[in-house]
Amino acid sequence: MQTHIALLRAVNVGGTGKLPMAELRAMCEQAGFADVCTYIASGNVVFRSALPEHKVAAALEARLAAYAGKPVGVLVRTAAEMAEVLAANPFPDAPGKRVVAIFLDSPPPADALEHASGRRHEAMALGRREIYVHYGEGMADSRLRIPAAKAGTARNLNTVAKLAVMAAT
Known part of the structure; x- marks a missing residue:
């Protein structure tokens, strides 16, 4: 069995996309995943499964669609991949709360950053299957x-680091 981290799209504490983490844990257990634990109420779950990434995502997406009545995207990384995302951070001197990794299913196009709009004080970099953004003055504005x-x-x-630690233990 391999440790996986599932990252749900558009899940939050309140408003649209609300999903109690107890429900998420139960869905994962019903899918046959072992040692399930969630981290903060924003759709982060760590578990073990013998299934490959695409089958893990499909199993969880099917359960989430039945629960939510609409598709909910799931991106999956192994414990090793999450550690690599953290290690590859191109902005290591920036506070972790001001840098995000945007997780994607596949590698970003080489010209992805050229098509970005509304850029002000942000710095961006491409990763393996991620796009990193440093929000120098914060994300709010x-x-x-x-x-x-x-x-x-x-x-x-900060969340990536915590998930990497959880997945490594």
Whole structure:
């Protein structure tokens, strides 16, 4: 069995996309995943499974669609891949809360950053299957739009670090 981290799109504590983490844990257990634990109420779950990444995502997406009545995107990384995302951070001196990794299903196009709009004080870099963004002055007032990231889901580097630790143990 391998440790996986599933990152759900558009899940939050309140409003649209609300999903109690107890429900998420139960869905994962019903899918046959072992040692399931969630981290903060924003759609982060760590578990073990013998299934490959695409089958893990499909199993969880099917359960989430039945629960939510609409598709909910799931991006999956192994424990090793999450550690690599953290290690590859191109902005290591920036506070982790100001840097996000936008997780994607596949490698971002080489010209992904050229198509970004609304850029002000943000710095960006491409990763293996991620786009990193350093929000120098914070995310609250950012108008940055990255079309290649539309189907992705972002986690700040503090969360990435915590998930990497959880997956390693």
